[in-house]
Structure formats: C-alpha cells, structure tokens
Amino acid sequence: MEFFQKAKAIRMRNSHNKYLSADDDEETVTQDRNGSNKNARWTVEPVRDSYHVIRLKGCYGKSLTASNERFLLGATGKKVIQLKPSRLDSSVEWEPVREGSKIKLRTRNGNYLRGNGGLPPWRNSVTHDNPHLSATQDSISWEVDVVEILVNPQVTAETEFTPSPKTQPPPQKTQPPPHRRPSRTQSSLSERSEQDSVVSPPKSDGRTIYYHIADDEGHVEDESSVGYAFTFKGNSVAELTQTLREETCMEDAVVCTRSPLNGKLFPLRLQLPPNNGTLHVVLVPSSASL
DSSP, X not given: OGGGTTEEEEEEEOTTXXXXXXOTTSSBEEEESOOSSGGXXXXXXXXXXXXXXXXXXXXXXXXEEEEXXXXXXXXXXXXXXXXXXXXXXXXGOBEEEEETTEEEEEOTTSOEEEEOOSSTTTTTBEEEEOOOSGGGGXXXXXXXXXXXXXXXXXXXXXXXXXXXXXXXXXXXXXXXXXXXXXXSSHHHHHHTTTTOTTTSOOOOSSEEEXXXXXXXXXXXXXXXXXXXXXXXXXXXXXXXXHHHHXXXXXXXXXXEEEOTTTOXXXXXXXXXXXXXXXXXXXXXXXXXXX
C-alpha cells in the first residue's frame, strides 16, 4: 500500500484511543494510552520489496506475530505476540487494507488485528479475529500515524517526522488509575481477589454478574475460583447475553446457570433474579453439548 512506502516507523491508535504497544515482557502485545514512548513505535518492513504486505517490528526487535494459540478457551480470537521467529513466515506478515481514513491489518488467513475492550480479561488485549457483529467492527480499524519517514529509500540516513496537529496524541486527561493487566490464568484471579477490582466491582446501580467460560465440550476450568465479574445494568436475559457476547468475542455463546438439584448446566432463558440479585453464569459455546 502506498501509504507505507515512505514510512520507516508508525504508531497505531484504535477506537478505544489506545496505542498498539509492545509490552516490556518482550512477549505480550497490548494497548496503552501513552503513544509517545518507544513501546508504541513499530518499524515497517516491506515483504518481497512490496508494501502490499508488510512486517512490523517492535522496540525489542521482535515482529508482530499472529499466533495459532487461542487467547481464551471458547473465544474465537487468537493471541497476537512479539516473536523473533527462526524463519520468516506468513505469521509475521500483514496486509494493510484501507477503509476510509483508517487501516485494517489482515493476516494471510483472513483474520484482522483487533484491539479488545470491555470486560477483563479482554480489556487491553490484542488478538486476531474476523468479527461479524457490527458492534465490534471498530475494534479492527486503526488510525495510523507516521512517526518517522524515509526521505529517500536509496539513502540510509532518515529524518524524524514531526506529526501534524491531527496526528498528535490526544491531550492527556485526568483518569482513574489504569486496570492491572489481566492475569494469564483464571485461577490466579482468585489469588489476587483482595487486590484486583475485577473480583470486587464498585457498588453502583445494577447487579453483579460473576461468570466463567466453558470450552467446546462444556467443561469449565477451575470453577471453584471466583471467576470474572462486572456490574450489569440491564433488565433482561437477552441484554445480558448480548453484552457478554460482545465483550468476550464469543458471538454464539449461550448464557447458562447450574441447576441447584443436579449441578448440570442449563440455558438461562426466562428472566433474571429479582431485586438485582447477584448472578453466577457460565458462557458455553453453542456447539457444546450440554
């Protein structure tokens, strides 16, 4: 794509007003509101001398990589990581697709680079996916700022590019302390329950929903832990189902509860408990056998 022909380095901002960032652990790719630090800077490398397909290298010398590892059991998204592969293959290749003033990055398998928002553990995570819900289409669109240009591709010396006012990072506003990056395993959430606001949501109007996620066979890993939690202000099962589907990337998930009689999972269909009572649910892929 011609947009990248003179771009030596870029930064990418998504609909959550956060920048694609190479984490200091040199493995994780995340989102951060600070677009001025080195972690938000990605070097552009053409593939086979053509900018139709590019590679992006982070500040630690590792490539933006679309892995085959699921971000979470039951969800469609797969992890995007920093990696220095032994050989360059299609997992580090991205095809820029322009959509208006924004750009999507597509993998060779047809997935798109996606910055997730919403509930933990998706908040600030980065995956590759091909979402179908219209409400999640913005998550795969990125505003790209060129932060360093190639004055002449034949010359090795490059000059710094000062972004125009339109591409300057937005003014920093006073915000509450950022959420801690979600843990990699669900069981560790319960170990940090006294520290992590995920397990103790602030009191507000609405009800507290605690949820676990089942795999394709309907099994739940470590259901004895507290699980994930958020405050739900809706009134119906349909609203709760739509909220959880959008925020967890599980577009066909079924919201279930356990029978107090035999402990088996069954779909929640009628109504929510009265008086904003706390509710424990399990998200199950529609393909799973209950």
